[in-house]
Amino acid sequence: MPPAKKRARSYDPAKTRAAVLAQLGNVREAVRGLTPGQLALPTRLGDWTVRDLVAHIGMAVTAVHRAAARPAPPRQDAQVVQWPFATAASADAISDFTRNLAADHPDLDAYLTDVDRSLRALLAEHSGGRLLETSAGAMPLDDYLVTRTVELVVHTDDLNAAVEGLGVPYDRQALAAATRLLADALALKAPGASTEVRVPPYAVVQCVEGPRHTRGTPPNVVETDPLTWIRLATGRTAWKDALAGAKVSASGERADIGELLPVMT
Structure with a gap:
């Protein structure tokens, strides 16, 4: 199916x-x-x-x-x-x-x-x-x-x-609308359901091709705050810098979404 x-x-x-x-x-x-x-x-x-x-x-x-x-x-x-x-x-x-x-x-x-x-x-x-x-x-x-x-x-x-x-x-x-639109754009750019990107309290999207999870905590999770997400999505902050500064957490082999960013230039 x-x-x-x-x-x-x-x-x-x-x-x-x-x-x-x-x-x-x-x-x-x-x-x-x-x-x-x-x-x-x-x-x-x-x-x-x-x-x-x-x-x-x-x-x-x-x-x-x-x-x-x-x-x-x-x-x-x-x-x-x-x-x-x-x-x-x-x-x-x-x-x-x-x-x-x-x-x-x-x-x-x-x-x-x-x-x-x-x-x-x-x-x-x-x-x-x-x-x-x-x-x-x-x-x-x-x-x-x-x-x-x-x-x-x-x-x-x-x-x-x-x-x-x-x-x-x-x-x-x-802030909520901007966060959601840019998160949805990431999901459109990299369709799939192997990675969950969380930007609490405003957005959660699934993206990136690969095995999809059906229950419990997904194996690949990215989480950050709204302003950091907006800076990542628009190229104001580099993925590696956000990781180094503990502004974003990424767990799982498909959680490195750096190559997909920025979403908007």
Whole structure:
């Protein structure tokens, strides 16, 4: 008998919308207090400064606006779990767009305030089922908003890493959605059921080809916390460094998933 097809994860649309707005609000509050010197600090994203990074966070949210401004596609042809694999192709264009955006918006607080206002207006105007053409293909607005939690959480972490003591908080629902989407993407990239990846309290997925377990503790287990998982999945932390720093535990001969990471680049 062939293995049962895994059911796609569903996300609560109201919680996703609230999470995106909450995490954007967390970033806005932190950016409001940044000094010119802090905005000029380097980040771990190549030659981007903190100013560039903040501009990019706003740009990641207004990707919803740009997609909604185009005609709706005739049918859905992509699932939200495919999105992490579609981001690398546009990296150069995004970098150029970000620098121009940072130069055009010297008042970042005002910029993010306008992004928040316009997003709320857009969400009030469009139903969650409205199809959008995205980098991964056509998907509903509510699904695309799940990808925005990844953008917001990942870049909040980048911001915290760049500015010592900043401590921008992570909205719980945004962190949960980002963790789950990136875990599901790993399972899609390496289908199977020989290894269980646990990211408590938000996600558990099975992946990697090989013998599947049917009861009890699986023979191959990877476990880590949400932020470490997100850093691994996006290339912010190397697998070997996470192991050496005891940020991740891996037991079993198929628990070394380093070659599968990052999931999203």
